[in-house]
Amino acid sequence: MGSENKKLNDSFFQRDRLVVAPELVGKLLVHQLPSGERLSLRITETEAYGGAEDTACHAHRGRTPRTELLYGPAGVIYVYLCYGIHWLLNIITGEEGSPQGVLIRACEGAEGPGRLTKALGITGALNGGRLSDGILTVVDDGMRCEIVPDRRVGIGYASEEDQARLWRFKMGKNLSSVE
DNA sequence: TTAGTGATATCC
DNA sequence: GATATCACTAAA
Numbered sequence: 001m002g003s004e005n006k007k008l009n010d011s012f013f014q015r016d017r018l019v020v021a022p023e024l025v026g027k028l029l030v031h032q033l034p035s036g037e038r039l040s041l042r043i044t045e046t047e048a049y050g051g052a053e054d055t056a057c058h059a060h061r062g063r064t065p066r067t068e069l070l071y072g073p074a075g076v077i078y079v080y081l082c083y084g085i086h087w088l089l090n091i092i093t094g095e096e097g098s099p100q101g102v103l104i105r106a107c108e109g110a111e112g113p114g115r116l117t118k119a120l121g122i123t124g125a126l127n128g129g130r131l132s133d134g135i136l137t138v139v140d141d142g143m144r145c146e147i148v149p150d151r152r153v154g155i156g157y158a159s160e161e162d163q164a165r166l167w168r169f170k171m172g173k174n175l176s177s178v179e
Numbered sequence: 180t181t182a183g184t185g186a187t188a189t190c191c
Numbered sequence: 192g193a194t195a196t197c198a199c200t201a202a203a
Contacts (some may be wrong), residue, residue: 047198056198066187084184086199103198114199124186154198180203190192 006140010132013074017093017100018140021048022147023168024091028139029107033119039120040142041107047152048167049090052101056158059099069128070099079117079127079134086114091131091138105168146172 008027013020030040049057050070058080059067071080071090078090078101094100105114117123117140122136131137149166156163 058198059189065190076202080198081184081202082185083199085185088198090198105198121189150199155195170195182202183200185197187196189193189195 002141004094008131008138008140010073010075010130012094013093015093015094017048017050017102018090018167020093021046021167021170022149024102024104024138024148025169025171026145028144029120030137030139032135032137033120033121038084040139040166041116042107042171043109043138044108044111044171045100045103045104045106046169047105048100048169049103050094050098051161052099053160053179054165055162056152056155057099062146063099063129071097075131077126077129079124081124082114083101087117087123088113088151089117089120142176144173144175148172 024043024046027043028040029043032038038125054060059070069076073090074093075091076119078092082088089104092101104116104178107116110116126136129135148167148170150170151166152168
């Protein structure tokens with residue numbers, strides 16, 4: 001068959017978050033556990049964050065130790081603990097020095113940012129790592145689907161203008177004949 | 180609707 | 192040092 005499992009490299013993530021976020025939908029997220037076990041789930045929902053004008057982005061209020069990663073090179077894994085309970089998974093995109101990234105919001109069978117990381121066993125231990133390390137990778141298995149844009153959620157503190165942006169991308173109709 | 184949970188940022 | 196806030200989820 002023509003479908004090859006292609007691991008996405010850093011150059012994929014070096015583009016703008018608004019290009020990367022929709023393209024990540026439908027890809028496979030693969031986590032290699034320390035135990036040797038391998039978990040993989042298909043990404044169904046992402047959100048783009050970043051840019052100087054985005055008041056919803058963590059980095060908007062200034063460069064701090066926590067947001068430092070957002071300014072770093074693409075392909076870096078940014079895991080952040082939210083509400084003391086949930087790990088949220090992001091991947092840094094764009095050029096170094098430009099604070100931006102993509103939040104992986106949901107996977108097949110794990111709807112919601114907190115559930116996703118729980119299902120894949122992702123914790124702060126991965127924070128600051130790189131996709132090229134091979135622990136956590138994104139794979140294109142050839143699956144194609146419709147992309148449905150929507151407003152971002154959970155960012156009530158951002159400006160109305162930023163809340164209205166259609167920077168959330170969900171999986172739509174499956175366009176592949178096989179999965 | 181609200182409780183739970185802990186890191187981070189901001190204020191004294 | 193203290194408080195407020197948060198890109199969430201589950202339970203009621």
